Amino acid sequence: MPKLTDQEFESYLLQIREFTEGTLDAMQKEIEVTNVFPEEFYQKCIKNNLYRASIPEEFGGWGLSETQILRLQEEFSRGPGGMRMHLHYAMDLNWRPLYDFGSEALKKELMPGFQDRTVFTNWAVTEESGGTGADLHTRAVKDGDDYIINGEKYLISHTDCSNYSYITCVTDPDALKDRRLSTFMVPASTPGYELTPMPHMMGCRGSGHSGLKFTNMRVPKKYLLGKEGDGLHISIHSLSVSRVHIAASNLGMCQRMLEISLKRAHDRVTFGKPIIERQAIRMKLADMATYTHALRTMVYDFAKDYEKDPKGEYIEEKAAMCKLFSIHCTKLVGDEMLEIFGGVGYFEDCTYGPTERLYRDSRAMWLEEGTPTVQRITISRQTIAHEGRLKYNI
Numbered sequence: 371m372p373k374l375t376d377q378e379f380e381s382y383l384l385q386i387r388e389f390t391e392g393t394l395d396a397m398q399k400e401i402e403v404t405n406v407f408p409e410e411f412y413q414k415c416i417k418n419n420l421y422r423a424s425i426p427e428e429f430g431g432w433g434l435s436e437t438q439i440l441r442l443q444e445e446f447s448r449g450p451g452g453m454r455m456h457l458h459y460a461m462d463l464n465w466r467p468l469y470d471f472g473s474e475a476l477k478k479e480l481m482p483g484f485q486d487r488t489v490f491t492n493w494a495v496t497e498e499s500g501g502t503g504a505d506l507h508t509r510a511v512k513d514g515d516d517y518i519i520n521g522e523k524y525l526i527s528h529t530d531c532s533n534y535s536y537i538t539c540v541t542d543p544d545a546l547k548d549r550r551l552s553t554f555m556v557p558a559s560t561p562g563y564e565l566t567p568m569p570h571m572m573g574c575r576g577s578g579h580s581g582l583k584f585t586n587m588r589v590p591k592k593y594l595l596g597k598e599g600d601g602l603h604i605s606i607h608s609l610s611v612s613r614v615h616i617a618a619s620n621l622g623m624c625q626r627m628l629e630i631s632l633k634r635a636h637d638r639v640t641f642g643k644p645i646i647e648r649q650a651i652r653m654k655l656a657d658m659a660t661y662t663h664a665l666r667t668m669v670y671d672f673a674k675d676y677e678k679d680p681k682g683e684y685i686e687e688k689a690a691m692c693k694l695f696s697i698h699c700t701k702l703v704g705d706e707m708l709e710i711f712g713g714v715g716y717f718e719d720c721t722y723g724p725t726e727r728l729y730r731d732s733r734a735m736w737l738e739e740g741t742p743t744v745q746r747i748t749i750s751r752q753t754i755a756h757e758g759r760l761k762y763n764i
Contacts, residue, residue: 373427379438382419383445389418390449395724398450398575402727405575407531411453412487415460420446422485424461426469429481437673440618444669447622450724451731452577455738458619459528460484463612464491467536468555471595471604476555480534491555492532494582495605498524508539508584510552517541517554517589522566523582529565530578533558537584538601551601554593562587572730610686613693613739614672620696621669623732624662627700627707630723631658634711645710654706661699668692674763684760687752694745700732 374382397411415421424439425431434442439461447454465484468477468491483489497506508521519539526535534555541552556563566581596604632655635646645651672688679685708715708729715725736742 373433379434382423383441386418386420386442386445387448389414390446394446394449394453398453398724398727401450401452402575405570407452407456407578412531415457416486420457421460421487425465425481425485429469429477430485435673436676437670440614440669440673443615443618444622444625447619448626450575450727451734452575454619454622454731455527455577455734456531458615459493459612460487460490462615463493463608465489466611467553467595467604467608470607471553471600472555473592476592480555489534490528490532491534491536492526492528492582493608494523494526494535494537496523496525498522498581506538506540506551508537509543510539510541510554510589512541513588515591517591517594519554519556519562519584519587519589521584525568526580526582528578529580529582532578535563535582536595537582538605541598541601545599548602549599551605552598553595553601553604554589555595556587556589556593560587560589572733606686607681609739610689611676611680613689613745614669614676616735616738617665617669617672617692617696620700620732620735621662621665623728624658624665624699624703626723627703627725627728628655628658628662630725631655631707631710634715634722638710638712651710654710658703658706661702665692665696665699668695671763675761684752684756687749687756688760690740690745690748690752693739694742694749697735697742700735704729704732 393414397408401407419432422430423432423434423442425433427433443458443461446457465481468480472480480489495506497508499507508519508523510517510519519537521539523537534557536553537556538551538553540550542550562585564583564585566583568579568581571577571579632646635651635655636644638645646655668688669692672685672692675682675684675688707725711720711722711725714720718726720726740748
């Protein structure tokens with residue numbers, strides 16, 4: 371279909387907000403108990419074009435700009451955290467590594483399937499003993515035109531609903547650390563591919579986490595992304611963009627927490643007047659609004675950079691800054707929300723919105739796409755290289 375006009379896109383955002391705060395919020399009550407998305411969730415997401423929207427037009431998608439993708443991300447992140455986790459992945463990391471680094475033949479074969487979830491992936495980098503960087507231990511050994519993969523992954527999202535895995539593993543243990551790794555897009559139906567169970571999470575219920583175990587898994591060379599040794603580069607580039615999607619997720623959560631806090635402050639009466647008239651509450655609301663606004667400007671400044679040049683000089687640095695700052699925002703805004711609500715905000719089914727669930731769900735953001743420490747390492751490295759200067763879209 372042709373690109374959406376500005377008016378059509380604004381109408382679509384309104385449609386997604388209503389879908390998020392209506393259908394998805396209602397659906398989440400059962401998911402909090404079962405920890406499993408019903409098939410109805412996936413079908414409604416297909417109907418609302420949430421898998422198609424970000425896919426490039428050449429492969430059947432809408433070809434939304436990065437700014438539009440992030441605005442859409444902000445809208446559905448107002449809802450349940452597990453569904454947000456699934457959809458934010460679908461918007462970006464699900465398809466982008468194949469699009470950016472896959473062969474033309476593999477893209478032609480698989481990219482069209484992303485628009486209706488015929489193809490869905492998981493990002494299998496993290497290891498329990500090796501983290502997510504150059505110190506991974508899963509091995510891929512060349513055997514003719516194939517690779518034999520052995521090893522294990524840990525804390526992998528979407529394993530219950532994916533039919534492919536982006537697997538990063540060691541192909542040359544003797545190479546320099548930035549050339550040790552390679553990334554493969556592997557069908558989950560490959561013999562030797564096994565899911566290993568994990569317990570329920572604090573929040574973001576339903577997002578299908580498990581471990582993965584690979585035993586003598588034979589993978590044809592056509593599934594190698596980029597060239598052998600490109601794995602670390604693929605991870606850094608792909609995660610840089612995804613980190614901003616985490617920041618946009620935090621932005622959507624902060625905005626909803628601010629809005630329901632304002633409603634509560636208008637309605638809650640103590641000593642004969644609404645608490646919104648009290649200076650202490652107004653100071654809290656001012657901080658919440660300021661942090662939310664600052665995060666929004668950072669996210670959309672990055673989007674403009676990315677649209678100019680996806681591999682630009684400041685992409686990695688600004689992405690890590692967005693993710694790091696967004697964690698501080700959700701922490702401050704979430705804490706202030708809970709204090710404004712008082713004890714009622716600690717309970718499920720609050721009449722103003724899912725305050726208790728928002729508070730729990732937001733804590734996953736500390737960990738997705740790297741902890742605050744990882745972001746600071748990335749930022750400091752780039753800050754030193756750039757001598758403390760950034761370029762802005764002014």
